[in-house]
Amino acid sequence: MHSLPVGDTIARAWGFAGRRIVPLLGVGWLAAVFYGMVVTYFLTRLSDAMLVWPRPDAGSFNNFALFYLFCLVVVTAFANAAMALPMMREALEPGDEWRSAYFVIARREWALFANLLLLYVIVIGMVSAIAFAGNVGIAVSLPMIGHDGAWQGIPLAPAMAGVLAFIAVATGLFLATRFGFFLASIAVADPPVRLLQSWSLSSGNFWRLLAIGLALFVPIIVLSLVTDWAMFGSQFGDAAAALFSPSHDKTALFQMVRNHAGTIAAIWAGALLLLNAIFAGASAAAYRRIGRDAASTREYVATAEPAFAMPTATPHLGGAERRRVEPEFTRTKDVEALEERMPEAKASEVVTAPVEMASVEPLAAEASEPVAAMPQAKPVTEPAPIVEIPAAEPAVITSIVPQEEPLAAHKDEIPALDPLNHAAPAEPDPSGMPEAIPLPSFVKTQSSPAREPSEAA
Numbered sequence: 001m002h003s004l005p006v007g008d009t010i011a012r013a014w015g016f017a018g019r020r021i022v023p024l025l026g027v028g029w030l031a032a033v034f035y036g037m038v039v040t041y042f043l044t045r046l047s048d049a050m051l052v053w054p055r056p057d058a059g060s061f062n063n064f065a066l067f068y069l070f071c072l073v074v075v076t077a078f079a080n081a082a083m084a085l086p087m088m089r090e091a092l093e094p095g096d097e098w099r100s101a102y103f104v105i106a107r108r109e110w111a112l113f114a115n116l117l118l119l120y121v122i123v124i125g126m127v128s129a130i131a132f133a134g135n136v137g138i139a140v141s142l143p144m145i146g147h148d149g150a151w152q153g154i155p156l157a158p159a160m161a162g163v164l165a166f167i168a169v170a171t172g173l174f175l176a177t178r179f180g181f182f183l184a185s186i187a188v189a190d191p192p193v194r195l196l197q198s199w200s201l202s203s204g205n206f207w208r209l210l211a212i213g214l215a216l217f218v219p220i221i222v223l224s225l226v227t228d229w230a231m232f233g234s235q236f237g238d239a240a241a242a243l244f245s246p247s248h249d250k251t252a253l254f255q256m257v258r259n260h261a262g263t264i265a266a267i268w269a270g271a272l273l274l275l276n277a278i279f280a281g282a283s284a285a286a287y288r289r290i291g292r293d294a295a296s297t298r299e300y301v302a303t304a305e306p307a308f309a310m311p312t313a314t315p316h317l318g319g320a321e322r323r324r325v326e327p328e329f330t331r332t333k334d335v336e337a338l339e340e341r342m343p344e345a346k347a348s349e350v351v352t353a354p355v356e357m358a359s360v361e362p363l364a365a366e367a368s369e370p371v372a373a374m375p376q377a378k379p380v381t382e383p384a385p386i387v388e389i390p391a392a393e394p395a396v397i398t399s400i401v402p403q404e405e406p407l408a409a410h411k412d413e414i415p416a417l418d419p420l421n422h423a424a425p426a427e428p429d430p431s432g433m434p435e436a437i438p439l440p441s442f443v444k445t446q447s448s449p450a451r452e453p454s455e456a457a
Contacts, residue, residue, distance in 0.1 A: 032273045043072070085184060108187050239252050
């Protein structure tokens with residue numbers, strides 16, 4: 001897999017946004033206006049729900065505040081999908097037509113929206129889980145350390161909070177880079193879009209993609225914050241101080257959001273529009289370098305045949321593809337040595353016909369060689385002797401008379417056995433019948449009901 005040139009990709013991204021500014025504004029401004037209006041509503045509701053508490057903080061989120069926060073995430077994913085797809089088409093397949101307004105939600109937009117929403121949920125969930133687990137760990141470990149959570153006079157709480165914040169931010173950046181960098185490119189060039197496919201394309205280039213993403217994302221965030229500070233003045237400073245202060249009172253932050261919800265939403269919409277425009281150029285340039293290689297590799301694997309496959313086993317391949325799959329004949333030292341010993345064997349005379357045709361030609365060549373005449377047998381002139389066959393004897397037809405079935409013997413009729421020699425005492429048989437054969441010791445008898453003689457008897 002090719003490595004990405006970081007500087008060239010960043011330059012292409014900013015250059016694409018500068019050259020195609022008018023078409024990009026035409027396909028994105030309507031979605032940005034929609035996003036700003038919806039965000040204004042939910043920001044107002046969120047701030048109202050938080051200002052109910054006398055001292056609102058991160059632990060004061062009630063059910064209404066959490067619902068409005070989730071709605072902001074959903075609307076951001078929806079607007080991002082509506083802006084990213086047309087801008088990515090401009091980057092991958094630029095056209096001559098300029099649209100003055102564009103807002104389409106089709107199958108690809110819905111698929112990209114679902115994947116972006118899933119990505120946001122994964123990132124926010126992982127960062128929140130790390131922050132919660134870290135805060136619990138800090139709260140439990142500080143009393144165990146003692147000395148008011150200080151080690152040799154150095155307070156450990158700020159250091160532990162800084163390490164926790166670094167781990168949470170690093171996890172969020174890792175997931176967002178690996179899963180989100182190629183989502184819009186895949187949605188346009190290789191639908192349907194999938195998070196795992198974006199993960200696969202970004203493998204081996206994480207640090208380069210992270211550097212590209214930070215080079216595009218950080219300037220826009222800084223520009224948005226500077227705009228907020230220029231428009232809100234001291235109120236913005238109070239809100240920032242309340243956000244990063246260790247105290248639990250965030251009233252200044254939510255009060256600023258409540259008073260300037262429309263302005264904040266407009267700044268967010270403009271930042272999202274600019275970020276999608278620049279990111280489309282970067283993602284398209286990276287996808288041209290990485291995604292096409294991956295697509296060609298998948299195509300070759302799908303069409304390639306095993307090395308032992310016969311030429312007739314792939315009739316669907318064309319000439320170029322057959323040459324790619326089947327190795328061509330090359331002259332080796334063994335072939336040259338064979339030509340020296342056998343002048344009539346030339347490498348240029350290799351049969352290029354299919355296997356079934358080549359297997360017939362040696363037979364035809366062998367048949368064309370002269371064969372020595374075989375001596376023919378002389379005809380027999382002597383008369384054959386006459387053999388007399390004796391007449392068959394007349395068959396004798398005999399009849400078989402069925403015998404009567406013997407009656408089953410009753411247990412009283414069987415003589416008792418001697419336990420010592422397992423033989424019955426010899427007794428004279430007045431009827432002239434032969435002596436009864438003694439039964440072995442393991443034979444058991446049981447009483448049976450009286451049986452009528454059979455019809456044959």
